[in-house]
Amino acid sequence: MKKIWQKWNEINLIKRILVFLVLGAVLGVVAPTLEWIGIFGTLFVGALKAVAPILVFFLVISALTNARADGSMKTIIVLYILCTFIAALVAVIASYLFPIELTLTGLEAAENASPEGVSEVLGTLIMNVVANPVDALVNANYLGILAWGVLLGVALRIASEATKKVFTDVSDAVSHVVRWVISLAPFGIFGLVYTAVSTNGLEIFTEYGMLLLVLVGCMFFLAFVANPLVVYACTRKNPYPLVLRTIKESGLTAFFTRSSAANIPVNMELCRKLKLDKDVYSVSIPLGATINMGGAAVTITVMAMAASNTLGISVDLPTAVILSVLAAVSACGASGVAGGSLMLIPLACSLFGIGNDIAMQVVAVGFIIGVIQDSCETALNSSTDVLFTAAAEYRERRKAGKAIDYSEWEK
Template identity: 50%
Template sequence: MPHSTNRLIRIYFKIGLIPQIILGLILGIALAAISKDLALDMSFIGSLFINALKSVAPILVLILVIASISNHQHGKRANMGELLALYFSGMMLAALLATVASFIFPSVISLGDAADQSKLTPPGSIIEVLKTLFNKMIDNPVNALVNANYIGLIIWGVGIGIALRHSSETTKTMMNDLSLAISFIVRIIIRFAPLGVFGLVASTLAETGFGELLKYAHLLVVLVSCMLIVALIVNPLLAYIIMRKNPYPLVLTSLKDSAIPAFFTRSSAANIPVNIEICKRLKMDEDTYSVAVPLGAAINMSGAAITITILTLATVNSLHIEVDIFSAVLLCIVTSVCACGASGIAGGSLLLIPVACSMFGIPNEISAKVIGIGIAIGVIQDSIETALNSSSDVVFIGAVSEKVQRNKAK
């Protein structure tokens, strides 16, 4: 019997995280259909997973920001100005599109007891949002960590990262190693996502009924639709503005050769060698792509901008918080900045949802529940998000390289 059990465990870990999450999802739905009482008892499993996410997210944000800024390389600016403008424009337009889609097709999610128990005071105007934002920016760093004040953590991370850019290489290496260590802990927590999804789905469906599946499906359709529009319309338009020629041959090549591998690896960082090979095969400017591919894998995250925006606005809608046009625009800016800091691991963008949620006074308990919901739909969402992020790198680098080579030919 032990040998048989060990074999089952080995098979379980061998099939990969995505099938495991699908299995957890199916078992959670089945348990809710078979026994409502038992499904409700499984809520503690989902709570453990959510609490683990809550514990690691603040320190992850702080360390990632410090490490990424302190390890930024001086020099090597090969056409980086235009590329950075393309990266940020792409993320900003993606966030704007996600905001418009959320207003036209509003999503609602069940937040359970977390929403009932929180003492939530919705902001009344853009002035209140800005006041909250500025107060969070100047928070004590220890207090920011304890209370999961992500805005404050980002400000302190940027400040410490800039200061450490002039430190010794050993200090920078230490920060990078610390970033890798925190990311390793996140990976361990994410490995328990199938159990977390099982507990969350079982207890949620038992409590709210199977109509919740329709809410998840609606949320997923809005997310995926926005990502497809960015990939097939927004990115080609930005590329055309730079290269002044039909961008679709480049776009389709990037979708075929870059998006498909990224869809299955679910990691922009893991797709770096693939993108470098594509750029080399298409004879792009080497000085540009040698720097831009790793940079794009770290900060060009249109898919993450869409995910963070839509899930934040779904939370806002669920809590009946009014959002005016100025707050929506500010959300797009904050989301674009957050997307730049999204971790390169699978599901990394979800851990930055609390940053956007904090703009509206939404506590960490609720935003952590939203992360769990994001992981439940991440079987599809995260794969398409990564495919968009990675293929966007090739499109934008190709557009800038085309312009560079055209200027050299003159």
């Protein structure tokens, strides 16, 4: 069994998902009565529901416990967080302009009532935040999980290095469990696609295509419009040569590896070529792989908005801003594994009172389109690690009146 498992994991995850996606669609058309196939999708969604609360809890604790920021790093961290929030805001606007509804099961049993307004949303948020931590974990109350994770993470900053390492190891262990679950994603997608196609026909892929267009469209807007404006504000220089170089030398590699962590050596080498301060980028690049998650914020926001549209929940402007903040915060805790941002969709859905059963179906849809979505998301996240590191350093040099060699932008 161990050898079979190793052989299975040696096959590229994208290839496995594509094969089982096509197989599920074909069987859904030619043999729509094989209802037992749907059990694979049910088991996959169940596994996601089980591991997600624990993952969020320990990721947040570990990130805050070990976070360090001083000197020029503060500018980079501000850019990371600000642009992650902007990404969520762009996703909200896109969801207003191009509303997407998903085909899900169990909608009749879900609560379809819209929040009365921002006061109700804030009331729900506050009550969920102060929930008992054990109850929050048991009932998948992601707002409570996030709140307790933040409090414990900040409190544990004074702990010994040995204690901090324990939480880092636990976070890594839970992330490893997630990798096991995601490794079985092809079987889950096989069952989910089969059920969707056998019930709704091949037209279901039109729905997935529209969702994918909104997601990728947001990411392209950020890469070529929003982020260059931020870089220009920092440097007062045409940002596009630098933007295009980071996309070419970092984004393309990240697109295929689908891992910000795996792309760290590529980004470090690019920073060296740009003649940036090694003492800065040796910290900012690994940190960016953890908290600079604009693509993840887009995914979390668009999918949560799609869930609310599906249930007929209207989202007013103040609630949308709260969603953007929540998506930005949760995106900063996104797991480093492929598809990690999808695991945080229930956190955003909980803002609208959307139950875990519905939210996890939305997560499963994310895995179906993840072949393209996750690649684009990682390319955006990883390339902007270098982009914002460079922008922040050039800003500091400009303020200090130091000479800046812009020739490296053009190469």
